[in-house]
Amino acid sequence: MISFIFKRLVQSVIVMLTVALIAFSMFRFIGDPINNMVGQDTSQADRAALTEQLGLNDPFLVQFGRFALNAAEGNFGISYKYRQPVSSLILERLSATLELSLVAAILTLVVGIPLGVYTALKGKGLLSKGIMTLSLIGVSLPTFLIGILLILFFGVMLRWLPTFGRGDVVALGWWTTGFLTLSGIKSLILPSITLALFQMTLIMRLVRAEMLEVLRTDFIKFARARGLPDRSVHFKHALKNTLVPVITITGLQLGALIAFAIITESVFQWPGMGLLFIQAISDVDIPIMAAYLVLIAFFFVVINMIVDILYYAVDPRLRADSSV
Amino acid sequence: MEQVTPATKTRLQRFFGSDVWYSFMRSPVAIISAIVTIGMILAAIFAPWIAPNNPFDLASISIMDGNLPPAWESAGDSRFLLGTDDQGRGVLSTILYGARISLIVGFFSVIFSMVVGIALGLISGYAGGRTDALIMRIADIQLSFPAILIALLVDGVARGVLPSELHTDISIYVLIFAIGISGWVQYARTVRGSTLVEKNKEYVQAARVIGIRPLTILRRHILPNVMGPVMVIATIHLAIAIITEATLSFLGVGVPPTTPSLGTLIRIGNEYLFSGDWWITIFPGITLVVLVLAVNLLGDWMRDALNPKLR
């Protein structure tokens, strides 16, 4: 177990270093960082001094090392556009994105998995076919279109729910939460549905496919042949085995939520990292882009670790103590 | 008339006699979605001939025709069946041309992903060892990032690297590259998986015993046998690529508004949604959803048809 975790840690570090290298290359080679920092009046001498001061004359590896160390401390430099440290900009938005993603993730799992199981078990039923068709439409509707339609219907026509932003938030230290106010919770509804819908259909279809696969296996056939009731066959044996492969992909999909939040945040003007990132792209604000990239990679690495450990816990075959 | 013996069937006859064709003919959904998909592709290809007017020919459009509702409404103009946008471009024509751009981006990015993915997947699966480990590790890392994010990044980087006056001209290539590069992993993993299975099959070993060289084995023996799942992925990926393009264009980092794709059209129309000019956004929106849905349904059917154990 320890060696397993250690191995995954080493892999994670490699992944993070690779991503950091990409981020650093972006920062270093796209546009001239100096040009982005100083005004038009700055003299050549001052530019040279700044170049020296920032260490941009050092060997590539030294620069990269410094970048990586700074990044590890959460220091990504100054945003070209906002003239503020990138880390503080991201920190202000982190809680917004994480809360949105969390709610969407819960929605995805709570709705997606049961629907997947249902459609796998009642494949022939009318309701099940209806759900499958709806899910395909769900996959075919671009997220931004869903968001616009939801705003139009629930925000403008019915005036039930807020159409933008997080509503009132309560600060708990550096973390701001929308869970504690009515307007915060109301504000969460439309964006989280928008964000969850696509992943929900994906998870549902995945669970269905895996479940069908498992239901065809010999051990399910054997379980039936032993007279086990459907409830036990479906939920005790089939579902548990379904979840093993589902866990990995679900982990990836939940991570993807954080990144997919870009679109949702853009449509709902949700003050999260995605909105920051998309604006950084149109402004070519490289420090923000680089930081966002590294941060997303970090989330993925963490999620992957959790998934691996879960996997390990669920599947006895992975535990190394097997004997014959 | 002589009876055609099974022994002399052509490939086409074989196809029409196959289980896949049979299952296709028995699935109304598959038939309809195939008709819709092919119809839209043809409409896009022949847009210059069938579109009532050319929205890209600036000299021919007149701003005085701007914001006309669909022809069946009282203020409509018979020249513009689905109305016009603010610049006086016929919505029907912009949709035809827009679908063309969406499909071009979709198809070429899929082909791009496919070529890269298949090549790396074959190499990875067949060579094994460190080559395999390296390629798959890269794939794993990339897989950590959703396609849309990678496409956004590539797009952002391209914006930073390329001079801005080039953006309009090459934005479509940037898009194809961005979406293409974000999708190769799936192909590579699938092809690698199939290659691992196929390479241990005895027909490959037989070819090796004969002495056939690895590249020939990959091309002649393994490639044709891994194409089934690849085609399924490609179909589903086409739908994803079209959505990704639309999303990027919606976010304003896709194709420019002078040569709008479906996503750009929706973005432009979105600004008019509240003012009552619904046709500018609704029609492209419907077109996009129908196109993607048709492709998805086709892919869904294909996955079931090519993977009989799933039924």
Add this chain to the structure above:
Amino acid sequence: MKLRTGLFAAVAAVALAATSPVQAKTFKFAFQGDLSSLDPHSLNESFLLGTLGNVYEGLALYDPNMQIVPGLAESWKILTPTTWEFKLRKGVKFHGGQDFTADDVIFSWERAGRDGSDQKVRNSMIKSITKVDDHTIVMETPAPNPILVQDLPYLFIMDKEWSEEHGTTSSTSAAGDNAGNYANLHANGTGPFKIKSHEADIKSVLVRNENYWKDIPTNVSEVIFTPIKEAPTRVAALISGELDMVYPVPVQDWERLDNAKGVKALTGPEARTIFIGFDQGRDELLYSNIKGKNPFKDQRVRAAFVHAINLDAIKEKIMRGAATPTGLLAAPQVNGFVESLNSPYAYDPEKSKALLAEAGYPDGFEVTLDCPNNRYVNDEKICQAVTSMLAKVGVKVDLLAQPKSKYFGKVLATSGYDTSFYLLGWTPGSMDAENVLSSLIVCQNADAKKGMFNLGNYCNPKVDELTAAIGSETDQAKRNAMIAEAFKIVKDDVGYMPIHQQPLSWGVSDRVTVNQRADNGLDYRYVVINE
């Protein structure tokens, strides 16, 4: 169970605290862009200046009709044509409690001239400031400047002590250090509102300065500003009642707003003129297929261009009737406006083609049009329309529409005026035509900070002479005659292609009454929440 009840109670308490109506009258509004900094000298941009005008103040202020009224200066008088004496207001305190004195004025003027400042133009209008006593100063201008006070509302005064204490003696720019400039995120002005919190691009909260020195109509105790980039989201938020005011509203949504319950469109002519400029300075255009010469140096080509544009069509179709087509770079609200020159160039494509043929371009040529896509009302659409209209006379225009940050990064002096053909909008900060002439029309002169926004370097020595004379002429009638003469020359030269005065387009809830200033500025002093 007990624990759960307790937790629930705690949550409820917090929720209550957050939502319970404190006796606050909160005014919530959204704008399309963000307040990019709190530093009053960091950016010479209307929204930033308009917003910070509620926090910081100049020696003079605008009244609701954009007339100059005394601000931090109680009064002023001209001593000689180049020297002015200002009596400063006594008893004014900064938000931090510091007294307002002559030293603060001198410090702020100097700060506006230092590296990183975007207010160097306003700094350069004044040659020196002499402190007579704590509440009297004398300003000397480089040349006679009858309209000096017109430029003072946006030369914001900061507290010297506070700035020095926090090491922000020069304006925010992105240079090196990670700590950032203190004034970028903190403010200490004399205005009626204080910054409570500011999260870049998320939300800014301002609260009433209870110690403000003047009685003002507003009953607002808190202002919450949210940037909302997407116009539909903005409009939706207003209609759904989440916001009291949003701007700008797309012109096509006016009807919809007026039909919706509880909201209306608040519109009017803005003092901003939208126009298109030509690069007439270079010998060869940067972005054209014509090599070795610059077609825009030929007056006939420029004339051909202006006659090809159907401004009425742009007004009707793109602006939904809400703009005023113009032939002049100064709006009616601007001092020096010339009614007779305001009529646009006639739309005459045939004449346009003839002129192009005459100038040697019977088949037209290619040129790239630089255009912002999120700065002015329907900016990109105007450019598209222009592109399509020029196509009809044979000129192939490549449109490069970009977000304002990138657009300005390309076309302004910073990048050496990297454009051949561009769309720009201008509101003279001083509301005087002289500002138009000296910023947009006189020949570029980086040292004198003149013609800084004359991106295409239209250059006519006669106009330069007149502008210099206007700058120092104190007789209003003579001055206006000279302004008219200069504008006439520009119009005959076809120095620019004026498009229209763009409309002010606000969406306002019936819950509030606001004053719509002609420079699109929202002055919180006049925001009243109706009961």
Add this chain to the structure above:
Amino acid sequence: MDLLNINNLRIEFPSRHGTVVAVDDVSLSVQPGEVLGVVGESGAGKSTIGNAVIGLLEPPGEMTAGHVLLKSEQIDTLNPEAKRKIRGRRIGMIFQDPLTSLDPLQTIEQQLVETIDLHLKLGEKKSQERAVDLLRQVGIPDPENRIKNYPHQFSGGMRQRVVIALALCAEPEVIIADEPTTALDVSIQAQILELMRRLCKDKQVGMIIITHDMGVIADITDRVAVMYRGKVVEEGTTAKILGDPDHPYTQSLISAVPRPDIRLRRFPMVNYIEAEGERSRNIDLSTHWLGRHRDFEAVDGPLLSLKDLVMTFVTKPAFFKRNRSTFNAVDGVSFDINEGEVFGLVGESGSGKSTVARMVCSLYKPAAGEVNFSGTDLTKIRSENERDFFRRQMQMIFQDPFSSLNGRMRVMDIIAEPIRFHQLASSNQEVEQIVNDLLDHVGLGAQASVRFPHEFSGGQRQRISIARALATRPRFLICDEPTSALDVSIQAQILNLLKDLQEELGLTMLFISHDLPVIRQMCDRVGVMKQGKLLEVSATEDLFEKPTAAYTRELLDLMPRLDKLSHEGLEVEGA
């Protein structure tokens, strides 16, 4: 009273090509304590019967006639819930593959206790005790501790014991075992069969064993029903059916079974199922294409000589070499094969015999040792072109006829590929001529060349494989389990074909099989392998009559007794 009666059962599968009758008017019965064998080749419909009896017929299969009686009570018409209650409680079922029959995520105990408690309602504690007891009965050592383990911690044979324990959980009256030993090695097979037989007698359970294997039938059954194309063609006591079959199908089936005790010259013509095809025989090698270019250098000594061959596999891959763990699949194997000889290699799965074959034909690179072929050490060859010269002389026939042919290529291209690659023909026309000749020669006929592999049966595909192997005009042929995936009658045909070709073309062969009777029919000399090591090499007759290694003796002892089988129509060699 019969325990279980199946009366006039008919099962249909509607399909695109019309309705397939999988089971046609089948009637069977079992008494308590009796073992009934249902034997037949693939597609005979025997497994369908088992599924129908327990009410788990897979859709779209449908029982259209007949009924199933358990102790005279009709059970096929019961509602699904009632049927479920019979399953496991009164009728137990054992499936073929023990590796996939158990839920991998639950311990043996969880699975046993769930089933026991469900049917017997003993409560947790009693169920656990019973579970341990059951494991002991089926011969799992240390059941108290092993019961906590997960399925993957058991070997294949042990898992099948667990499966049997699960089937016995509720003391069912009838057990249906569907190919219970097919996935197991021969030594395990004998133990499992013995266990099943003992349980059947002790508990007076009625048992139906469904199998294709005459050895299993001979070992364990009391009565046999022979199925052919959905029908029972013959039924009777085991002794009667095996010793004196009446039906021609049964006769041909039995005559095709390779015997461990005798060596046949050829199998008798067994074309009841599939025509053997007309082979063009008696070719004159001096003029025929196959005889040309046979100008291989004559060798002194053996044609193939292996010296201390070692093959290492990575069991735990890692990026860095030192982190990998490995095991030796082949560990110091040496033997010689003389020109014109058929050398057999026998052993259980995992013994390394296939690995040896793959090293001989350079599919694997040995970790150590030499592969000397006509005097050249193949492991020392570096250039591919040089190796091609030997590849042409050495070809291989594989086990699985379904995966050994590329489904995307026509038979013509499959067989022509080696000819074209080695440039053995001067024109396309000549290539086609040669391919048609080869197809004729293996008994398929030239018209097969334009078809695709999937249009052929397993036996026919194996003939195509053989034709491909012959296409380089090799002098040395490696046959890796060439018939183990085939039905017994087809196996006989293919073995006949290989024998004929070997004689006609004077081929040298390395013949690999796990099946001792087959080895006895085919080989001149035999090597026995176990766990990567070669235990003994001796002439075939010597090996079978007086084995030296203990392991060999054990293997021979565990072979099914087939001496009861009818000898009618057999040409015994040397007799």
